[in-house]
Amino acid sequence: MVYQQTVFEKISRLVSLFVLAPLLFALTLPVVVNIARKPDYGFKVHRLIVVSVDPHGPAAGSGLAPGDRLVALADRPLSRMHEYYAAKSGNYDLHPVAITLRTGDGQSRRVEIQPVRPSQTELIHSYSEWVVGLTFLFIGWWVLRCRPDPVARNFFSLCLIFAFFLVDIPDHGNLTYMLAKDSLRTLLQLLLPAFFLRFFLQFPSRHHAADSGHPSYRLLLVPGWILFLLIAGLDAAGLTTPGGTTETVLEIVSTIYSLGYFIAGLVIFGRRVLRRDRPLQRSKLRVVLLGLICGLLPFLAAMVIGNFLPGSPLPHWQYLSLSVLLVPISFGLAIMRYGALDKGFVVRISLVYGLVTLLVLLGYFLIVGLVGSTLAGFFDANTWPVLVLIAALSGLAILPLRNLVQVWIDNTFYPARRATRRAINNLAEDLTGLIEPDEVVQAIQDNLRTLYRPESFALFLPVASPDPGFQADLPSRGTDSHPESEALFLPASSGLAHLLDRLRRPVYREEIEDCLLVGDADSASLQLLTRLEIALIVPLITGDRLLGFMAFGAKQGGALYSQDDLANLRVLAVQAASLVESRQLYQASLGRKRLETELEVARDIQANLLPDGPLCADTFTISGRNEPCRMVGGDYFDYFTLESGDLYFAIADVSGKGIPAALMMTSVRVAFRQEAQAGVGPRVLIKRLNEVVTALGSQGHFICFFCGLWSPTTGLLRYCNAGMEPPVLFRRSRRYRQELRKGGPVLGVDATAHYREGTIGLAPGDRLFLYTDGLTEERNANDEFFEAPRLHNLVADHLTDAPNELLGKVFAQVNAFGGPERSDDRTAIILEIHNLQN
Secondary structure: OOOOOOHHHHHHHHHHHHHHHHHHHHHHHHHHHOOOOOOEOOEEEEOOEEEEEOOOOHHHHOOOOOOOEEEEEOOEEOOOHHHHHHHHOOOOOOOOEEEEEEOOOOOEEEEEEOOEOOOHHHHHHHHHHHHHHHHHHHHHHHHHHHOOOHHHHHHHHHHHHHHHHHHOOOOOOOHHHHHHHHHHHHHHHHHHHHHHHHHHHHOOOOOOHHHOOOHHHHHOOHHHHHHHHHHHHHHHOOOOOOOOHHHHHHHHHHHHHHHHHHHHHHHHHHHHHHOOOOHHHHHHHHHHHHHHHHHHHHHHHHHHHHHHOOOOOOOOHHHHHHHHHHHHHHHHHHHHOOOOOOHHHHHHHHHHHHHHHHHHHHHHHHHHHHHHHHHHHHHOOOOHHHHHHHHHHHHHOHHHHHHHHHHHHHHHHOHHHHHHHHHHHHHHHHHHOOOOHHHHHHHHHHHHHHHHOEOOEEEEEEEOOOOOEEEEEOOOOOOOOOOOOOEEEEEOOOHHHHHHHHHOOOEEHHHHHHHHHHOOOOHHHHHHHHHHOEEEEEEEEEOOEEEEEEEEEOEOOOOOOOHHHHHHHHHHHHHHHHHHHHHHHHHHHHHHOOOOOHHHHHHHHHHHHOOOOOEEOOOEEEEEEEEOOOOOOOEEEEEEEOOOOOEEEEEEEEOOOHHHHHHHHHHHHHHHHHHHHOOOOHHHHHHHHHHHHHHHOOOOOOEEEEEEEEOOOOOEEEEEEEOOOOOEEEOOOOOOEEEOOOEEOOEOOOOOOOOOOEEEEOOOOOEEEEEOHHHHOOEOOOOOEOOHHHHHHHHHHOOOOOHHHHHHHHHHHHHHHHOOOOOOOEEEEEEEEOOOOO
16 A cells, blocks of 8 residues: 555655755854854853853863853843843854853852863864764655654654754854744754654554554644743743743653653564564564664764763774764664565675765775875965865765675675576576576576475466466375476455555565555455465566466575565566567467468567557657568567656667577567666676676577666756667757767677767657668669768757657658568667656
């Protein structure tokens, strides 16, 4: 069940993402800029009472002592804390400050303090708090952006509150502003326990989403609001004084309320950690528990050292406070990652990013040190512009460096991971050589049982009669002489089928149960889960529909399916779905049309492998058309969107015609979809396709291929052209045309060929026209070619038409030019850019 947001929740989510979080970030910038300039007075105050004095600070030299009450600061009378902060604000020039105070014995006196710049320890502490607070804000924003459900909303609220306390917003001399800031701080302090408890009532599962609007969840906020209104009302009426009885009673009540909520949240968290019937949940909570321990213990140690051992000889103990970064990171990982957060995955990711961070910092400090000392020592130059440039270049190097580090760590510490991935790739390659659907299914079952050793496994494939749905044949349960098999059936209208069709990714049983129980699950879905004791389901998706799914039982030995298992199975499912579909289409066509020729059957199969219509979105429209010269052909085009929203498209021309070219085209389509769905860029994708085509060993056959990856967010098109007719870009704002040629040779000739990748920006109104040589090589009765210039002018004359209509006019003109007999396959694509995502 997908959580349905109310109108208020949608608006509040947008306000949180694009108003509150950016506003807090903007307000923190003046604070971090002035951290090094902030004056240090050498004492700390609570409710206008001096609670501590640095024995080596300026306050100690002026005679301040713990217990003194501040009466005035810089000749401004003080009765509330916000007046104290307003009087302190803005003194970055370190002017002496006059303080009037009342000592413990009731005497009044006036002292003058000369503030100093903060010490290195204070600077490290302040900068660390700012970095930690900004991390809380960013991770909370990222989670809320990716997930709209209550778990994400409460997590964002917690992160926003923590960020507000850690990064702070600047003080100002205006008393109204400081009163508003102090009131906001009080309100957030009182609401923090409620959001804490609400979060742990729902975390980590999404199945509480439907109950998020229940009054009990909203009532959790009521005590905090009542206390805030009571405190604000008493302050406004002048019924409270710093250190007075009323204020003390309110603090005690607030403390009891906060402790009660925090303890309740921790008890709920602890009970879920100890649950043994939900291993997926336990794996996530253990990661969170590890993050809490590793994040809070060093942070608390730093606080103890700073408060009780300020002169500690421990080197760089101040940096221990940065460990609290692990807290939001562990929670964000547990919220966003579906599947089990197994120990191996967490350790591997920690190794990768830890080593990347170490290398980046090492390289940065080495370069900064060398460049800085050279510029300063020899040229007497300002190093800041160069340092900023180096920092930017360091950011650009992170992604390729991460890939290199990840490969090295996998090769060195995780050889089994490489072996499993190699086995999956080998299985995918073996499947391409099988023709019969039963052979494909049997190969998948045998290999996956060997690789993952599940206690049960079933491959469900579509059946049309008597009712549409999915069916799997279980292994024999009889004797060798009288084998028996049992068929399991899941209706296409079942809740489980709809869930898999919507999620389109591997799903654990716990997540399935959560979603189905919330959505009033049908008996067929629950019976199937129970009958097979399913632990994991991997859907087979082809095009825009659910083709089937693989149901895995628990692993023998009790281990969970890891993140690597999910990644490998997802890659295999992409290729297996296409192969099973193509084989099933082939067999179904033969069964329905036994009297038809093999060309007619192949034509139907090929038609199902091409997009059946334009792909329209807010940012673009793309349309393609294919007309084979025979009943089947070797031309190919494809387009689809990735999970990120990016558009992948391709066009290809296989040498030759008829069935051999069509079969080659089918293999290329499967390989292209597999690599594209894995997020591979055009250059790497073309290189791998060249290796696949070359390995097929079809003598005399080669493939011209062009693929592009367009991002609607940046407007950038990345492309690679392997011997294809260069696509033509028609700019809306310019008259000239641009051809996209960058790439390399055709596929299938040289497995070691090198390819280049091109990048170009597409703006709203631009159109990209891709075509095969069947259009330009069409001949008329006078043996004249249609030729590329004529084709380009024809497209330019109809740029205002919709892409599909424009293709119709192009093909009509070419047909009229050459007559009814086609000499070659004809294929074309038009991509029209509407706008870019904000």
